[in-house]
Amino acid sequence: MKKSELKEFLDEKVILYNNPKFIESDPIQIPHRFSLKEDIEIAGFLTAIISWGNRTMIIRNASKMMELLDNSPHDFIINHQKKDLENLNDFVHRTFNYIDFKQFIISLKHIYSNYGGLEEVLSIKDNSKTYQTAIHNFKQLFFEVEHQQRTQKHISDPLKNSAAKRINMFLRWMVRNDKAGVDFGIWKTHNSASLSCPLDVHSGNVARKLKLLPRKQNDWKAVAELDKNLRKLDAKDPVKYDFALFGLGVFEKF
Template identity: 65%
Template sequence: MKKSELKSFLDEKAAYYENPTFLDSDPIQIPHLFSLKEDIEIIGFLTATIAWGNRKSIINNAHKMVAFMGNSPYDFVLNHTQENLEPLSNFVHRTFNGTDFTFFIKALQHLYTFHGGLEAIFTQYQSKDSLQPAITELKKHFFEIEHLPRSQKHLSDPSKGSAAKRINMFLRWMCRPATKGVDFGLWNISTAKLSCPLDVHSGNVARKLKLIKRKQNDAKTLLELDHSLRKLNHKDPVKYDFALFGLGVFESF
């Protein structure tokens, strides 16, 4: 397939899947329950954190997170008491359990109290053409407070070779424009710096379309995919996440 044909094909698929019906089966529906910026980004971050495995289970457990926080994520993060945290011990999503959930609440409180919140971290540490270095810095600040080693595995680090699929998905949610009714466009960070959430589905489709050659879904492959997608649309390369994901999940491409 010629580059012009590939671009037309992916543009068409991206436009087809980026619409409000996408929310029906996707975890992004959870932050869409809220209107306050901080509520959206906090529950979006927590939802993305548990976004692996069965999508129905992800959505159900994200709803449980919302309930545990009294339907007010930002207020809960800032003003929780130890008594408020105790029920969180009952939460579990695969290997992310109540201990991890409790720590994530405390770490988010630390970020919003001492570092200006999630957007401030990514704004401060973004590089000229990427947000991947900022993900590494987020992890450093996130684990500044006392924690169990087990919780560290739930926040990826690109500098350690991770494709950081879930956090890149969260960044897409926050940074891409809300014009199609899917992403939020809440953060003043250039969409040109976003990286595609690379998982089994998007990776397999990207290989079939010769966008990437490497077999692993790691940080090096993500850089390869970034390069290919930015050739197709340098201002908004991650709009093609909708095409790659849709082709893989809904069309078994």
């Protein structure tokens, strides 16, 4: 397929999947329940962090998370007392359990109280064209507070060559200015051109079939390869093609 044909094919798939109907079956529906900026980003972050495995289970457990936070995540995080965390003791999503959930609440309070919130701590501070170093730095700040070692695995580090799929997905939700109303685009200090595709089994396999990704492993080197090729198709909004790759893989079994 020529580059122009590939772009036309993928642009059509973006239009097909990047629309409000997509929200109904996707974890992004959780932050869409909120209107306050801080609630949207915290709900989005916590949902993205547990977004692996069965999508129905992800949505169910992310909904339970919001209920446990009194459906007011920012207020809960800022104002909770230690005793309030006892209500989280039954929570579990695969390997993410109540110990991790409590730690995330404590770390998020640290981020919002001392660093101005998620938008600020995930911003690109150097001249980098991607979020690789920003995600690494965010992880350092997130675990500045006392924590159990086990919880660190739930935030990936691209400088250790992780694809950081879940954080990249969260960044897409917050940063990408989406005319169709799926992604939020509420982080005005960030730039969609810097976003990377959330690389998983589905998007990786489709990208390889379309010759957009030569590398076999799904790691940060693969993310960088895919970034480079998607930017050739749209330099300003490369990650819109996540909708095409995901839709082709999950819905069309491409």
